Amino acid sequence: MPQPPLITPPSPQGLVPQFDESTRTRILHFLGYPNWASLAQSIQLGYPAASEPLFLVYDAFFRISQEAVPTVIQDLCECEDIEKQLSSARTRMKATQIGDLKPNANEARDLRRELTYWVRRLADDLGVNPNPYSQINYMGYGGGGVNAKVMG
Numbered sequence: 001m002p003q004p005p006l007i008t009p010p011s012p013q014g015l016v017p018q019f020d021e022s023t024r025t026r027i028l029h030f031l032g033y034p035n036w037a038s039l040a041q042s043i044q045l046g047y048p049a050a051s052e053p054l055f056l057v058y059d060a061f062f063r064i065s066q067e068a069v070p071t072v073i074q075d076l077c078e079c080e081d082i083e084k085q086l087s088s089a090r091t092r093m094k095a096t097q098i099g100d101l102k103p104n105a106n107e108a109r110d111l112r113r114e115l116t117y118w119v120r121r122l123a124d125d126l127g128v129n130p131n132p133y134s135q136i137n138y139m140g141y142g143g144g145g146v147n148a149k150v151m152g
Contacts, residue, residue, distance in 0.1 A: 017061045018069050023076070024061055027126070030079045030119050032134025033057055053129065060126040068125060075122040082115040 019027065025035045033054050064072065089111060092103045104110070123130050 018064050018066060019061055019072075023073070026076055026080070027061075027072070027122065028057065030076065030083075030122055031057060031126075031128065032119075032131035032136055053131065057126065057128050060128050064126060072122065072125045075118055075125055078118040079115060079122060082111055082118060086111045086115065 017024070028035045036054075086108060089107045092107065096102070096105075119130055
């Protein structure tokens with residue numbers, strides 16, 4: 001018998017999640033959110049905790065229509081495929097030339113850019129934002145540490 005999720009979204013109002021726990025964990029991974037057993041307080045050491053926007057993602061797991069599930073799964077599979085390509089690209093970083101073949105020096109950068117595209121598509125499918133506090137943002141592959149840019 002499947003166990004209920006450890007963290008439930010606010011007021012699911014009788015809705016059931018459209019994804020199993022394993023799929024939710026994979027989605028959280030690509031959106032840059034931790035899959036915690038419990039949420040900590042929202043402010044830690046004077047800064048918003050990484051969990052602050054997490055409730056929106058959990059809420060999306062319950063509110064997305066059944067018809068939208070295949071699109072989310074398709075985009076999740078694209079993200080996983082690109083992550084596997086990134087992993088295999090590391091083995092080619094050791095050489096600048098193999099016989100007459102010259103590896104693409106920009107392969108890892110191009111794959112990261114492509115991964116960013118698909119992560120944003122995945123986020124759009126769910127109607128959420130990737131985690132603005134994710135550490136992957138240090139390389140410029142995401143939002144950064146700010147929710148909204150203040151102009152004035």
